[in-house]
Amino acid sequence: MTLREFGRSITNTVYRQVGRANGHLQSNRSLPVDVLESDTAYLVVFDAPGTDPDDIEVRYLSGSVKIRIERYREFRDRYDVRFPGRGLQLEGEADLPADAVVDPDAGAARLTEHGTLRIEIPKDETLAEDDETDTERAVADHDHAAHAESIEPGEVTVDD
Template sequence: MSTLRDALSELPDAVFADLLESETSYLLVLDLPGVTAETADLKVEKGRLVVEARRDKQMPAEFDYVREERPLFLDAELPLPPDAVADEAEASMERGVLEIRLPKREAASERTIPITTGDEHSSSGHQKNSSEDDA
């Protein structure tokens, strides 16, 4: 998860991001002022969460920008935590706040692993022959 945390710190200053974690999932919260669900796109590619967002600006025709502090576009690729299940991710957007839930893979159940003896292995039909020694 530290790689995701590091990647969030590299987002533009105009994007505020929170990363939360529970036993069962991660919650990534991105503040994207002026962005709507229609102007944002999320996808997973090669173990990375790709966020593309565009802010619509309605500027009166008689005005020109003297200074612009907030960018129009966000293109970010964020590494997924290794235990995140991207296929089950869910996202919602409300008032410029994008929430992405990434469930965690269930831990393998605990079980005892039987240990066989060499005698049990050889009875399974696998016998070493002299040509394997030469290889």
């Protein structure tokens, strides 16, 4: 083995280790998220570049929007992966305000061509109009019923 080959071998090993560490860090860190509110809905925005709609699972669980992304790395002809730094399994979570009353069944998730995942969850106007006692009971019932509401993979649409 020549000195040049030895140096190249060390460089490749360092790149692989740094890339693995970076990918591991991404996989264990929650995705950045913004939560916005209008008069009629909440909008939860995640950055998910390099993702296809079929790779995304969106769930609403007890006042929290949770996503899981399983990305795939494309293979390129005549190229080797030198620095595999992108996490392939990513997760994110966003809590809605404690007083949020929403209808997760009417929620919709859209992925833009630039990799921004936008999840819109309408406010539940029927519960907001009830008196306080009925609202507390309805929120508890609705929260229990919505505990496992989800937008399954393939139900995420793509905006052009």
